Amino acid sequence: MTEEGTLPRVAHTGVRSSREPVGAATPTCRLRDVLDRVGDKWSVLVMALLGDGPLRYSELQRGIDGISQRMLTLTLRSLERDGLVIRNVTPTSPPRVDYSLTPVGRTLSTEVASLIRWADAHIGYVAESRDTYDQRTQA
Amino acid sequence: MTEEGTLPRVAHTGVRSSREPVGAATPTCRLRDVLDRVGDKWSVLVMALLGDGPLRYSELQRGIDGISQRMLTLTLRSLERDGLVIRNVTPTSPPRVDYSLTPVGRTLSTEVASLIRWADAHIGYVAESRDTYDQRTQA
DNA sequence: CGGAATCCTCGAAGATACTG
DNA sequence: CAGTATCTTCGAGGATTCCG
Numbered sequence: 001m002t003e004e005g006t007l008p009r010v011a012h013t014g015v016r017s018s019r020e021p022v023g024a025a026t027p028t029c030r031l032r033d034v035l036d037r038v039g040d041k042w043s044v045l046v047m048a049l050l051g052d053g054p055l056r057y058s059e060l061q062r063g064i065d066g067i068s069q070r071m072l073t074l075t076l077r078s079l080e081r082d083g084l085v086i087r088n089v090t091p092t093s094p095p096r097v098d099y100s101l102t103p104v105g106r107t108l109s110t111e112v113a114s115l116i117r118w119a120d121a122h123i124g125y126v127a128e129s130r131d132t133y134d135q136r137t138q139a
Numbered sequence: 140m141t142e143e144g145t146l147p148r149v150a151h152t153g154v155r156s157s158r159e160p161v162g163a164a165t166p167t168c169r170l171r172d173v174l175d176r177v178g179d180k181w182s183v184l185v186m187a188l189l190g191d192g193p194l195r196y197s198e199l200q201r202g203i204d205g206i207s208q209r210m211l212t213l214t215l216r217s218l219e220r221d222g223l224v225i226r227n228v229t230p231t232s233p234p235r236v237d238y239s240l241t242p243v244g245r246t247l248s249t250e251v252a253s254l255i256r257w258a259d260a261h262i263g264y265v266a267e268s269r270d271t272y273d274q275r276t277q278a
Numbered sequence: 279c280g281g282a283a284t285c286c287t288c289g290a291a292g293a294t295a296c297t298g
Numbered sequence: 299c300a301g302t303a304t305c306t307t308c309g310a311g312g313a314t315t316c317c318g
Contacts, residue, residue, distance in 0.1 A: 032180075034258040034265055039178035041171075057300055068292055073301065083268025094299040095298085104264055111257050118250050119173040125243055126173055129222025196280055207312055212281060233279040234318085 037082060042067055042075040044112055047101075050085065051109035054100035084108055176221060181206055181214040183251050186240075189224065190248035193239035223247055 037043055045064050049055060055063065061072055076099060079085040084105035090096040101109055176182055184203050188194060194202065200211055215238060218224040223244035229235040240248055 031255075031258055031262055034262055035183060035255070036180060037265075038254060038258060039180055039183060041175060041178060044174060044178060061300095069301070070293090070303095071291065074291090081269055081272040082265045083272075084265075089300095095301095097300060104261055108257060108261075111254055114253065115177060115250055116170075116174070118247060119170055119177060122243055122247075123170060123173055126176075126221045126223075130220055133220040133222075200280095208281070209283095209313090210311065213311090228280095231279095234281095236280060 034082075037078065038108070038112075040075070042071055043079060044115070046072075046075055046079060047084070047105070047109045047112045048116055050099060050101050050105070051113055054088075054098045057097050057099070060099065079105070176217065177247070177251075179214070181210055182218060183254070185211075185214055185218060186223070186244070186248045186251045187255055189238060189240050190245070190252055193227075193237045196236050196238070199238065218244070 042064070045067075046060060049060060049063050057072070057076075060076075061067060061069070064072070067075075076085060076087070080087050083102055086100050086102055086105075088098045088100065090098070181203070184206075185199060188199060188202050196211070196215075199215075200206060200208070203211070206214075215224060215226070219226050222241055225239050225241055225244075227237045227239065229237070
């Protein structure tokens, strides 16, 4: 339903059958685009926050340390464009805008949460690794 | 063992107890650093490829479409620095260098594989969403 | 083969100011 | 409150060259 018989030439979990380049610039292989979105610093944080329920624009801004209005808006727009986030305007005065996840967005926020849990669990290991690496190489 | 009683102020899967900023620039909160690495375009692809087993430098270069020597080297260095990838030099002539995952690296590559599977599964949905969004807004 | 070093560009992203 | 618009910087990353 998504695309017709274009099997994505991408590394999947197990043994890769072919040795074609990952993320080759074939017309149908937009996988890099999607991964870039997922990998985006702000997107990840927004998805994580919205995973706990809808939030207003200002709540997101306060919830994400160091994000500028511009970047928050851009991030929300592209997430909305990708069908991951819904923008809900309540035309009061002043207007109230809530952001929530779409069903597909929720599945992504699950992945993101898993990723954050990984990072959380291995923060110490990574820090130690960096220290020992730096000490070895600075010599 | 990692750090003493510094509970990471990060969004976890379920309900967040506090409303502190995600990724606040506290000294101990290096989570953003780790997430940035995870989110890095090239790192993700390298981890995905190495998830299927060790590869040589040139194999990685051929395996990742569009990566420059510089970026491949930088990516591998920082992954090595983070304790996720091991660099193995066989001092033949010409030298042979293999890269493989550390145990912790393998756990990350699992996460990455999951992410790629997500992207793969929803590539079509995202593409459609973008199309309809663009049509609505271009008016 | 597997890099390191250098130069340079170009676009992501911050700062600022204004608005419905 | 929830943005948009504009200007500007700054550093990630590509291209190129050289090396053990």
